Structure formats: C-alpha cells, structure tokens
Amino acid sequence: MNLPYDPEHPPQEPPPGCDRLLWMIAYQVHVDHQPGPDGRCGARTCRIGSFVWPCHAAGLAGRGFLGAVGAWAGLDNGRPASRWTSNVPRHWLPGGAT
Numbered sequence: 001m002n003l004p005y006d007p008e009h010p011p012q013e014p015p016p017g018c019d020r021l022l023w024m025i026a027y028q029v030h031v032d033h034q035p036g037p038d039g040r041c042g043a044r045t046c047r048i049g050s051f052v053w054p055c056h057a058a059g060l061a062g063r064g065f066l067g068a069v070g071a072w073a074g075l076d077n078g079r080p081a082s083r084w085t086s087n088v089p090r091h092w093l094p095g096g097a098t
C-alpha cells in the first residue's frame with residue numbers, strides 16, 4: 001500500500017485524485033484535535049471531557065484521510081465500515097487507534 005501523503009503530517013491541500021470534500025473535513029478535524037502541552041486534546045469539546053490525545057475525533061480524521069484516498073491507494077473501501085480499519089496498519093492511524 002502506498003499512501004500519497006505523510007499520515008503524521010497530512011497536507012492541507014488534498015493529493016490529486018482524492019475525494020476533496022472528505023479530505024477537507026478530515027483536515028479540519030485533524031487541525032482542531034491536536035495534543036496540548038499537557039498531552040490532552042486541545043479541542044474545546046474534548047477539554048470538557050478531559051480526553052487524552054489521540055481522542056476519538058483525531059482517529060476519525062485519520063480514517064477520513066484514508067477514506068479520501070480510498071481505492072486508488074490500494075485500500076478496500078468496499079468492506080463494511082466496522083471493519084474498515086482492519087485493512088489499515090495500526091501505525092498509520094493517530095496513536096495506533098483502531
């Protein structure tokens with residue numbers, strides 16, 4: 001599998017051929033849900049719950065980037081949504097989340 005971006009530092013502009021809307025949504029969630037100096041997610045909505053980073057939203061952003069590149073990167077996105085991450089190496093997801 002060959003991703004057209006660095007999963008640790010995805011670019012704001014989607015790689016060519018990506019689902020642009022999905023990428024832009026994932027990027028905004030990615031930007032909003034970054035770790036703070038105390039190791040917790042810096043997003044206000046996560047601060048209320050004292051979520052340790054990577055929070056659930058950060059994991060969703062990572063999956064959104066993968067979904068945006070989808071099939072042409074060799075991912076089988078025809079699988080049921082609940083099994084999507086079984087297709088993806090854990091180290092590609094923020095914090096190794098599933």
Ligand SMILES: [Zn+2]
Nearest residue numbers: 033041046055
């Ligand atoms: Zn968060």
